[in-house]
Amino acid sequence: MVFTYTPLEDIPAVFSDLQKTFRTGKTKPIAYRKEQLAQVAWMLRDHQQEWADALKADLGRPSLEADFLEINPAISEAKDAYDNVEKWSKTEKARWDMTWSVMKPQIRKEPKGVVLIITPFNFPVHLTITHVSSAIAAGNCVVIKPSELCPAVSELYAELVPKYLDSETVRVVNGDVPVVSKLLEFPWDHIVYVGSGRVAKIVAAAAAKHLTPLTTELGGKSPVFIDPNTDFELAAKRVLWGKLANAGQVCVAPDYVLIPRDAQDRFVEEVKKVYASFYPEGDPSKSDSFSRIITEAHTARIKKLIDESKGTVVFGGEANVQEKYVAPTLLKDVTLDDSTMQEEIFGPVLPIVPVEDVNEAINIVNDREHALCLYVFSNDPKYKAKVFDNTQSGGAIANETIIHVGATGLPFGGIGPSGCKTASVLKQSTIKLIILYTAGYLSGKYGFDILTHHRCTLDNPRxxxxxxxxxxxxxxxxxxxxxxxxxxxxxxxxxxxxxxxxxxxxxxxxxxxxxxxxxxxxxxxx
Structure with a gap:
């Protein structure tokens, strides 16, 4: 298909036009925000099959995964914002204080302005619509920059957004690195970036030049703790499904398993049984229930991790770069210096790292960068509390994987390198980038709050x-x-x-x- 990029010379006008619109106050009325949020939801529902077909074309995404993990959660985010924007936007009274109460201290919820949203290839619908819904609910103008690695989905945005949403307040810009570089030249009022840590550093440096607030969601190696006394059949089924959904290209996918050494083989046997039930035909490459890797380059990277691994291949291990296919792969007896433990895998490869006990597992996790999520499979409250209380991660999930991203009312975001809201400052004298990290959340009311200016007011009587x-x-x-x-x-x-x-x-x-x-x-x- 032909993928139409936005001409670089058009981008300054996009920024200028949205700035002018925002200053008219058009996006501030709640009625207007609700109208646009409803249109977001209907844009997905009216064309649900087209979105699913685009996801199939770009990612080989099975229809069930397209609906369950992408389209329906995205509609839910838009509907949640529609239902609650009036409540979220209400001015709040400050807590009562004898000294200040007579001055009517309040917190106004005001839009920040023009928001740039740069979204990834792995969930190009859910992780775009979630942030767009938050931005619209907060009363902002929005520029959507979808991933160029998903041309079918990106073309659908370019086609449908102008039909459903107000082009004076929401615009789509398509393109690759030069387009992003051009976008980052402008002083946005907030930038949302979802993707890799490598690119996030580039975006953060560009944001720092204008002191632009930046929110990131970046992923990382999300560990799985397995209590040797837990239900191994259930754990194997949920861990393997979480790892193989979208061929492992999920920012919160289980990245590696930590399990006591004497329980490893028992868990491996359960994973093998689950794998056989997932793909009874024995060849996932011919299954309609398994996705493909986004590009040949990503496929080659994952293949190299498998080829260089010193772990024992239990099943899988095959890869076809031209077909963008990596077989579901289970590795056991993996050590910390293994190739699969040096970076986020972002593919259908699951290393099992045997440990002495939960204390060693906790030390391993704490010696690494904070992950976007941490999983624990256990029926013992003390075991779960021990892991959660002694580690850090964006999310902490017990007895489940990946579906928490779509849970209404929960914050979704990382901590430190796995994602943050940053106040970026570029110290001109030394050209040194200084980034102050705080929590950055990107769903529901939490996303609304991130993209809202909480403005303090007082009214002091004579x-x-x-x-x-x-x-x-x-x-x-x-x-x-x-x-x-x-x-x-x-x-x-x-x-x-x-x-x-x-x-x-x-x-x-x-x-x-x-x-x-x-x-x-x-x-x-x-």
Whole structure:
């Protein structure tokens, strides 16, 4: 098929036009946001088969996976935002505080402006629509940059977005590296990037030049802890399915298994049984239930990991670069210096790393970069708590794999290298990139909050100067200083080992004084 790139000379106008639209306030009314969110959902539903066909063309995606892992979760994200945007957008009152309450401290939920969303090839519908829904719900204008590795899906965005969404507020830009480079020249109000850590560093450096907030979701090697006393049949089925969905090209796919050495063979036998039940014909390359790798280059990379592995191949191991096919592969007796343990596999290869016990497994995970997700299979609450309490990861999931991404109401995102919201600062004197990491979440209300400016407001009435803060103006006197000190005095926490002091009397006096004074002044000014 012919994949039409957006001309580079058109990109400045795209940015400028969206900026102008945003400044008109068009995207701010809740009714407008809901209309656009409804259109997002209907864009997917009306053309569900076309989206599934595009996913099949780009990724060899089975129809069930297209619906279950991509299209329906994406519709759910748009519908969730539609149902809740009014509640999410309401101005909030700050928590009550005696000193500030009369000034009506509030938090306004305002859109950030024009948001650039750069999405990946592995889930080009779900991981695009999720972020687009958050951005629209927050009242922003949006530029969608789909992955050029999915030409069929990207062409469908270019065709359908202008038909369903307002082109004055949402635009699609298609292209490869030069197009992305051009996009990154502009001072966006927020950038969302989902993809590899290597490219994320480039995006972060570009964002830093304009001090643009950046949210990333990057993946990493997500470990699986297997309790030797758990249900091995269930664990094998769910782990293998999570690893083989989309041929392993899932940012939260189980990347490797950690299991006590004396339980490894028992678990391997269960995985072999599950594998045989998944592909009874014995050849996944001929199955309609197994995807393909996105490009020949990615296929060659995964093949090299298998070829250089010193682990024992239990099943699989074959790869055909021209056909973009890598067989489901199980490796056992894998060591930490193995080729498959040096990078995120992002393919249908599952290494099993035998360990002495859960403590060694925890140490292995903690010695590596934080993963986007961590999985534990156990029926023992203490075992699960031990792993969760002593490790860090974006998500922590017990007795399941990958489906948590679509769970309504849960935050989805990484920590540190697996994904973050960054405040990027480029120190011009040393050309040194400094990135401050905080949590970055990209679904539901959490995605809405990331793409919303939480703006503080106060409205201080005139009578406050007369009664409570008159002494703040010069000339400063001993009397005014003493009064203000009492008004603003902070109740200290108790020193360690001592009981907290109680100041209910003073609190009550000031509260009553404030109420009585307010009533009297309002009567005088009425």
């Amino acid at each position: 009578w406050v100067d007369t009664v409570l803060m008159k002494g703040r103006y010069p000339p400063y006197t001993e009397k005014s200083t003493s009064f203000l000190k009492k008004m603003t005095n902070v109740t200290m926490p108790p020193r360690f080992g001592k009981a907290a002091s109680k100041r209910w009397g003073l609190w009550l006096v000031f509260t009553l004084l404030g109420i009585v004074t307010a009533v009297l002044i309002k009567r005088q000014t009425a």
